[in-house]
Amino acid sequence: MASDHASHGAGHVSPVSLYVTIFLALMVLTGVTVGAAFVNLGQFNFLVAMIIAVFKASLVIWYFMHVKYQSPLTRLTVATGLFFLAILLGMMLIDYSSKGFTPMPPPTDDDSVLGAPGAPPPH
Amino acid sequence: MLDTLKIPGRHYLNDGHSLRSWLFTKDHKRIAIMYLMSISIMFFIGGMFAVGIRFELATPQGDFVTADTYNKFFTMHGVIMVFFFLIPSIPAVLGNFLIPPMIGAKDLAFPRINLLSLYIFWIGAAFTLYSMVVGGVDTGWTFYTPYSATASNTSVVPTAVGIFIAGFSSILTGLNFIVTIHRMRAPGMTWFRLPLFVWAHYATSLVQVLGTPVIAITLVMLGVERGLGFGIFDAARGGDPVLFQHLFWFYSHPAVYIMILPALGVQSELISTFSRKTIFGYSFVAFSSLAIAVFGFIVWAHHMFVAGISTYAAMVFSFLSFSVAIPSAVKVFNWSATLYKGSVSFDTPMLYAYGFMGLFAIGGLTGLFLATLGLDVHMHDTYFVVAHFHYIMVGGAIMGYLGGLHFWWPKMTGRMYSEFFSRVSAIMVFVGFNVTFFPQFVVGYLGMPRRYHSYPDEMQVLNVMSSAGATVLGLGYVLPVLYFLYSLRRGAVAGPNPWGASGLEWHLQSPPLTENFVEVPEVINEPYEYEHSVVKEKERV
C-alpha cells in the first residue's frame, strides 16, 4: 500500500564504526570456530560450530543487511524462510531418525561394487 | 447484447500492433495473453501424448507402441502437463491479467520481471521440447533415482534442465504477485476486501517461492550425478535413492497446490457472482487458502509409504495428510452455503463451477483413501492413484481454468463467445471426463498398475470406456478454441460488466486500457456486495 510505508526516504545510514565493529566480531568468531574445532568436545563440537555460525549469520542479517531497520514484513520474510527450512530438515529427520527403530542389515563391505581402492589412477 | 455497446477506441490490444510491441511489452495483460497462447500450445502437445496412451490402452496387448515408447509417452505427457501447463496455467494467465485490476493497480510491481518470466518459460519449454524431439524421456515425470540417474539412456538431462529453467519462471511469477499484493493495493483495498481470487494467488505464490527452489536443487543433484558421475543418490556408493524422493516430493506435493489453489480462487469468484450472494464465511475461505499452502508442506511423504520410509514416519505423514483435507473441505462447504438460497444461474462459467465442486470433492476424498496407510499399500502405483489426481488436476484445476477463462474472456477481449457452443463444450468436458476417469478408479482397485502398456484381458471393458470418454473429453477441449477464436471477430460486444459482477476489474472498460486505471481508484466497498448495492468507486483527490 502506498500510504502506510511512506516513512523512510533515504533509509537508515549506519555509522562506519558499527560496520567495522561487526566486521571485527565476524573475524574473531571465525577464529573461535576454527579454534573450537581443534578441541575435543565430543558431540558438542558440531553444536558449537553451528551456534557460532548462526550468530555470525545473524550479525550479517541484522546489521549489514539492515533488517534491524526494516519493516516487520521483512523480518517475517526471513522468519518464513527459516521456518520452512526447519520443516524440510525436521520432517525428513522424522523418517531418518526412526529408521533405526526397526533393525536394518549391516552395510556391505563388498569392494567389487566400484573400482577397487588403490588401483593406479589412469593417466 | 445491446446495440449501444461498442468496443472502446483505445485499449491494451490496439496499443501497438507490431510484433515488437508484444515481445517487449511491460503490460501484464499482454504478457498474460502471450502466456495463454504458449500454454495452450503446450496443452495440445501434452494432449497428443495422452491420445497415444489411451490408444495403446484400448486393447490389452501392447500392440500400438513398444513398451519403451509407451514409457516415453506417459513421461512426456506428465512433464508437459504438470510443468508447462498446469503450474503456469491460472497464475500466469488469469492471475497475471487480473490481479492488478482487482487490487486497483496499474501493473504488477515488477513488469520487466514479469516479461522475463515469460522468456524463461519459453527457454525452459524449448529445452524440454528439444529433448522430446531427440528421443524423449522415459523416467516418468517423477524422475526417480536410481533409474533416472544411471539406468535410463534417454535424454534425462535436457528435460531436467528445461524443468529447472521453467521453475524460475514460476518463482518469478510468485515473487511478483507477493510483492504486488503487499505493496500495490489501491487506497481502501484492505486485506479483507481483496477478492478471494487474490488470496488464493497469494497462497499459491508462497508455495511457488518456497517449494520450487527445492525441486531446482534436486534436479541439479540429479544432473551432476548423471552428467558428472557424482554420487549423491547412488546406492552403490552409500547414497540413498529415497532421499531423492523426499526432496522431490517436498516440492511436488506442494506443487499440486500450485495447480489447485488458483482454481479454488476462481471458483470462489464464480460461485459468488452467479448466485448473486456474498461469499459465505469470507475470512474462512481466505485463510483456508493459506492453511492449505502451509499444510501442503508437511505431508509429502504420503507418496513414499511403500518406498522404504520408516513405519513411524509413515504414520505421522498419514495423519498429517488427513489434516490438509480440512481446509479444502471448508471451502467446499462454504461454496455450498453460498449457493443456498442464492439466485443461481447456469451461464457457462457456472457450469464449470458446478462440475468443479463435485469433481474436486471426489478427488479430495479419494486422496484420503490413499493417505490411509493400509489402503495405500494396496493402491499405490495403481490406476486408482491416476484417477485420484486426474480428478483433482483435470476435474479441478482445468475445470477451474476453463471456468475462469469463460468468465473473464469478455473482459480480456471485449467480446462474448457463443452461448450455445460453450455450454455444449462444458457438458462434453464434464461427461467425457467422468467416463474417462471413473473407470480408472475401478480398474485400479482391481489391481491394474499404472505405467504399463498391456494389461489382463478382463480389464478391457473399463479401459475401452476410458478411451472412449477421452475422445469426448478431447473434443470438448477443442471446441472452445474454435468459438473463442471466432468470437474475436464476430462475438457480440460484451461491455464492461456482462455478468453484473462486483470486482474492481469489472469497472474497467473491456478490453481495459494499457494502464488499467486512469485514476487510482479508492475502494470503499466490502467484497462481494451483491445484496446491497452496486460497488461504488470514488476518485482520490
Add this chain to the structure above:
Amino acid sequence: MSNAVAQADHHAHAHHPAQQHHFDTMPQQKEAAVLGMWVFLLTEILFFGGLFAAYMIYRVWYFEAFAEASRRLSLFWGGLNTAVLIGSSLTMAMAVRGAQTNKRTATVNWLILTMILGAVFLGVKVIEYQDKFANYEVPGATYNWMYHDERAAAAGGEHAAPAPGAAHRQLALSPGQLQRTTQIYFSLYFTMTGLHALHMIIGIGLMSVITWMAWQGKFDDQYYTPVEMSGLYWHFVDIVWIFLFPLLYLVERHQ
C-alpha cells in the same frame, strides 16, 4: 476517461527520474524492491536448503568418512577465503553507505574493492579445486581415495611420517567403504561450493553493471535501490559461506 484527469495525475511535485509510472511514490517503489529482494532470498534459502538436507543425512550416516574427507581440505585456504568474504561484506556495506550519503566515488571504489575480494575468493577456490583434481578426489570414475596418502608416502621415502593423522587413527571403515562413502562427501562438497561460486560469479556480474551505473551518477540518497539490492544478495552469499565453512572444513579436526 478524459485527458484533463489524466494530466491532473501528473502532479504538483516533481517526480524522481528513476520513478516508474506504475508506482505512486518513490518510497512505495523502494519498499516493493526491498520486499522483492527478500522474497528472492527466501527462495535462495530453500535452494541451498535441499543441499543442507542431503548433507545432514549423510553426515550422520557416514560421520567417519566425512571427518576423514574433510581433513583433506586445506584449512589455510578455507580460513583465508572466509576472511576474504567477510571482508567483502564489509566493503559492500560501505558501498551502500556511500550511495546513501551521495558519495559517488566512494561508492564506486568500494564496489570495485568488493569485486576484487570476490575475485580473490574465486581464485583461491580454483587453487583448491586444482588440488582435488590432482589428487583424484573428484567423485566419478577416476576417484581414488588412497591416492593422496600413497603419494605423500612415496614423496617422503620409506621412513617418512604418514600423511597427517591418517595412519594412527583407528578407522572403523575399510578402505573400500571409504572409497565409496567419501565420494558422497566430495559430491556434496563440489555441488555446494560450486553453486556458491556460481552465485559469486553472478554477484560480480551484477556489481560490474551497478558500478558502471554508479559511475554514471545514477544513484543518490533518494534512489540507490540497485546498490542496496546487490548488497543484500552479496551478504546472503556470504552467509551461505559462513555455514559451508564449518560444515565442510571443520567436520572433525581435533584428532
